[in-house]
Amino acid sequence: MLATASLSTKLMRIGAALLLLALASIGLTLWVTWQLEGGAAAVNEAGRMRMQTWRLASAVQALSPPDQITALVTEFDQSLAVLRKGDPARPLFVPWDVNSRREFTVIENLWRAERGDWLQRGRLDPVETQRVAGEFVAATNRFVLTIEQQLSGYTAILNLFQMVMMALAILGAVVMLYTGYMYVINPLGQLKRGLERIEAADFGTRVEVDSHDEFGQVAAGFNRMASTLQSLYTGLEAKVHSKTQRIEAQRSRLEALYEVSAFLARATSIEELSKGFSSRVRVVMKADAVAVRWSDDANQRYLMLATDCFPTEMQDDERSLIAGACACGNLKADARTRVIPIMNVEAAPMQRCARAGYESLVSVPVRLQDRLIGEVDLFFRSEVLLNADEVELLDALASHLASSLEGLRAAALEREAAVGEERSLLARELHDSIAQSLAFLKIQAQLLRSAVSKGQQDKVMTTLDELDEGLRESIGDVRELLVHFRTRTNAEDIEAALSETLQKFKHQTGLATRLDVLGEGLPLPADVQVQVLHVLQEALSNVRKHAQATRVVLTVNKGETWRFTLRDDGQGFDATTVIDETHVGRKIMRERAERVGAHVGLTTAPGQGTTLTLTLPPHPVAALKAPGNATNPTLALHP
Incomplete structure (x- = not known):
């Protein structure tokens, strides 16, 4: 049962047994101490009775007042009552046995026989008083002696309990040390030695499991861990090599994505962007040729934006492809990146690619806001299988390409709109200022010609003055426009x-x-x-x-x-x-x-x-x- 019980159960059982022994010893010790305290108080009270006897005898011999003698008799009655009933509050009680009860009965009988004589002073002469007092003191001494004998026995029992408790403390310490060593220290030592051997790369080490408690479970878990480490260590180098290759591939893909994204952000024209993109994608994917195609608004025709290492004779033939005429430019609305095998069949639509030596085509759709706007075609002279990471990389590159092209187009439209608006403002200003002034000058020139032909000299001079003023105003308007468009912020x-x-x-x-x-x-x-x-x-x-x-x-x-x-x-x-x-x-x-x-x-x-x-x-x-x-x-x- 100890081998199958848990560690906590074992420790609880041992602790409970020791606790019960300790509680029993403490309880017995307290009981004996209680008896000793009550008996000692009874001895003190019996001693008071001896003193009261002599005081009563002295008061009778001295013919003291009756009230004083009555008070002494009452005090003696109270002492007898306390000894008879006890007082747990002090504590005070007589450890009754046959001898103590007999002696106490003698005292009570003497007191009942002589109590009336004590109250009536005239009935006792001094000699009789001394005799009666002596009998009371002798009886009290015998009663006290019986109590002291019992207290001596209790004291011996108390000393015995103390020795037993000392022995129990030593035994408990020994038991705790033994159980601690057996159930805690020894299993921990075994685990520690096992860990040290594991640290020394001795993965074949095992810990003996001889119980089913917590340490037994830990030992079993340690053995399983050691077995797992041993199996892992056996093929660790191969796994590390595989993981390293995967991490390196991911790093290369991220580096390629960053490089292409940085280039797309720097490109300033569609030609530069598409050509640079095609060359970089070909290097990243190790393709033999790349073509970037863009569709028209109706997705009926695909136009070739740029190529890299693509045969020149094929560029002329495929510069504009009708949708569906070939595997290139044949994307559906829900198309995904896919690998298309190129069959070397004379009548096949891809016969030009087959004659050029290509065996595989990777078609990557280019989307902008869920709309198909083009595709990137990668040509390989061997069979190709794309994994999930490579497909994700191609989709990301195509998405960046779409965003960059849209950014260039939006920037061009914005510049065009800004130029158009400024031209509109300039046209309105020219119309409202210089154009009106020129129209006015034209009218003045006609009036001048008419005045010259009629020989009206005064009118000629007036018209010339107005022409001069109009020219100055026109020159001022021109200068003002120049100021408007030359001012820099x-x-x-x-x-x-x-x-x-x-x-x-x-x-x-x-x-x-x-x-x-x-x-x-x-x-x-x-x-x-x-x-x-x-x-x-x-x-x-x-x-x-x-x-x-x-x-x-x-x-x-x-x-x-x-x-x-x-x-x-x-x-x-x-x-x-x-x-x-x-x-x-x-x-x-x-x-x-x-x-x-x-x-x-x-x-x-x-x-x-x-x-x-x-x-x-x-x-x-x-x-x-x-x-x-x-x-x-x-x-x-x-x-």
Whole structure:
């Protein structure tokens, strides 16, 4: 049973046995001690009775008052009652046996016989009093002696219990040491020695299992571990080599993916991107040739973007493939990366590939937002089997290619949209300023010709003056447009560009200018700075043309919300007057402000100058809108 019991059960049984012995010994010791304490208190109380007897005899002989004698008799009665009944509170009790009970009965009989005589002083003479007192003292001494004899026996028992407890403590220590060695120390020592041999690469070592307790289970587990380590160590080198090869392959794939992704991020044109991609994919996959094909919007025809090591005669034939005519360009909507064997059959669609010596074709679909937009074809002159990691790598490379091509297309559309919008703004400005001035000059030239033909000299001079004034205004408009499109912003701060703009304005008009910059704030994005400069330049243009001012002050308040305030001391105008929308000034300022989410405010009155306020939002962003086809994710390619 000990061999099958658990360690905790063994320790609990041994501990419970020792605990029961200890509790029994302690209980007996406490009982004996209790008896000794009660007997000692009884001896003390019996001694008090002897003293009370002599005090009572002395009081009778001295003819003390009756009250005093009565009190002494009552005290003696109380002592007899305490000895008879005991007092557990002290504790006090007589260890009764036959002798002690007999002697106590003698005392009680003597007391009952003489108690009345003690209360009546006249009935006892001094000699009789001494005799009776002596009898009480002698009887009490015998009673005390019987108690002391019993206490001596209890003391001997207590000493015996103490010796037994000492022996039990020694025995318990020996048992605990023995059981600790047998059930804990020895099994641990065996396990430790086994571990040391395992550390020394002796995987054939085993620990003896001679029980089914916890240490037996641990020993069995140690043996299983040693057996497993032995089997693992036997083929460890082969497994390490296999794992190393797999890790190296994964590292190579990650390195290739990173290299191709970095190249795609650097490419600036579709030709560079597709050619570089095809060459790098061929090297990574160890293919003999690569072709990158792109489909049209209807997926009816596949166009060859780039090739690498692809036969020249095949490039001319397959530059544009009809979908379904060959294994290349025959992808379905749910197609996945697959390996296609090339059969050397004369009538097969892939006979050109077979004649070129290719045996396997790997077709990789290129998708953008779940839409099939092209494929990458890898040609091999041997049979090919792709594992899951290689398929995942090819899919990732194709996804990066699609994203990069879409990024180039989106950037081109954005640039085209930005150029188109700027051209539109330039056309409106030319129409509203220089074109109208040229039309006016044309009319003046006709009037001049008519005046010359009629010989109207005064009218000729007036017309020449108007022509001269019109030419000066046209030259001023041209210079203003040049200022608009030559001004450059600073990526760190707009203050330098504003200062340059005011200096050019001062040089053109001769008006006094001042720039005040207040507060601190984050720099504005470059595209937002451009829009702000164009709004302020348009406002300065209106000052030059219409305000008849002598001084212009530009105040810039930096902060979370930027505010630009342009004030002049000119003649002002009635703000309620409806201005023709064909006039470029206020209309273009509003358009440019709306592009960055800003607000243009105008405060003016006749004779009180004009104040223009441009307030930017907390986070201004210039949102250039591309034409309607900018959202089309398909790269438009044509044969």
